[in-house]
Amino acid sequence: MARITLPDGSWVAPEALATVSRELEEMPTADVVSWALQSFGPNLVLASSLGAEDMVLLDLWHRTGQPIEVFCLDTGLLFYETYALITEVERRYQISVTRVRPSLTVAQQATTIGPNLWTQDPDQCCTMRKVLPLQAHLKQYQAWMTGIRRDQTAFRRHAPLLSWDNNHHGLVKINPLVNWSFLEVFQYLQTHEVPYNPLHDLGYPSLGCQPCTCPVSDGEDPRAGRWQGKEKTECGLHL
Ligand code: SF4
Structure with a gap:
């Protein structure tokens, strides 16, 4: 199992992450993002x-001056507004957002498995279009950051800020915004004039596939x- 380097150059075993996590919870979020980048x-x-949460993290990362490594799971079924925001983000921050796509297009999935799989078996659809592509993409990294x-x-009530994610990927998971409220997220976006998905203003606090x-x-x-x-509340990325 990997060892994790801390900003001071010392090492920590994944089993000790809970202690580090508690320490990070006492730090400003911008410092947590800097810590993650240094580590x-x-x-x-x-x-x-x-x-909205991801936009906060992207902006905080940008403010460190470090190169931004970011991807989105492009299921082929995102809202038009989401695709437009990707383009806007790339222009504003001068970055490239990696589109991680499933092995099958939506049309190929319809042909091989059946049309509108999300209505028949959303768990299978999420596995094919999100979870498996995520797992394949994360293999090249030692840590991933999310906005949960x-x-x-x-x-998500007990989600740690820092943990060893062994469920799917075998790497460190960092959730710098675990303690933030939705209001705090939007206050940050407005204060720093960060672009966000206009659908949030139309009654969509949480955005996924259309x-x-x-x-x-x-x-x-x-x-x-x-x-x-449906009973479903998670796509499987954070289980
Ligand atoms: S959110 Fe819906 S359409 Fe998107 S991958 Fe999951 S089930 Fe399929």
């Missing part, structure tokens, strides 16, 4: 769905618009 350098990648927050879902994402009403669970009418 992992080019072996760190940001997983971005181009959601504890108040997003009951499942067929599986609906707007929610005021006061409703922010992720209630994902896989509406």
Whole structure:
């Protein structure tokens, strides 16, 4: 199992990450992002769905002056606004967002498995279009950074800031925004004039694939618009 280098040059075993995680929770988020970059350098990648939280992390990374390594899972089913935001982000930050795509196009999936798999078996669809491409892509990195927050879902309530992600990928996972609220995320975006998906202003606090994402009403669970009418609440990336 890998050892992890800390910014001061010392090493830590993955089993000791919980202690480091608690220490990082006491630090400003910008310092956590800097710590992650100092620790992992080019072996760190940001997983971005181009959601509001991911835009905060992208902007914080940009402010470190370090080269940005970022990818999105391009299922072929994202909203038009999300694809437009990718282009805007690339222009604003002068970066390239890696599009990680499934082995099958949407049309090929329809031909080989059946049309609109997301309605019949969303777990299989997410596995094929998100989880497997993610696992393949993460093999080249030692750490990944995500924008999950504890108040997003009951499942995420106990998400650590730093952990050894052995469920799918066997690498370090860093969630610098675990303690942030949705309000804090938007305050950051507005204060720093960071571009974000206009669908957030139209009742979509959580954005995923177009067929599986609906707007929610005021006061409703922010992720209630994902896989509406189904038990499913996670695509499998953060299990
Ligand atoms: S979110 Fe929906 S369309 Fe996207 S991969 Fe999952 S089931 Fe398929």
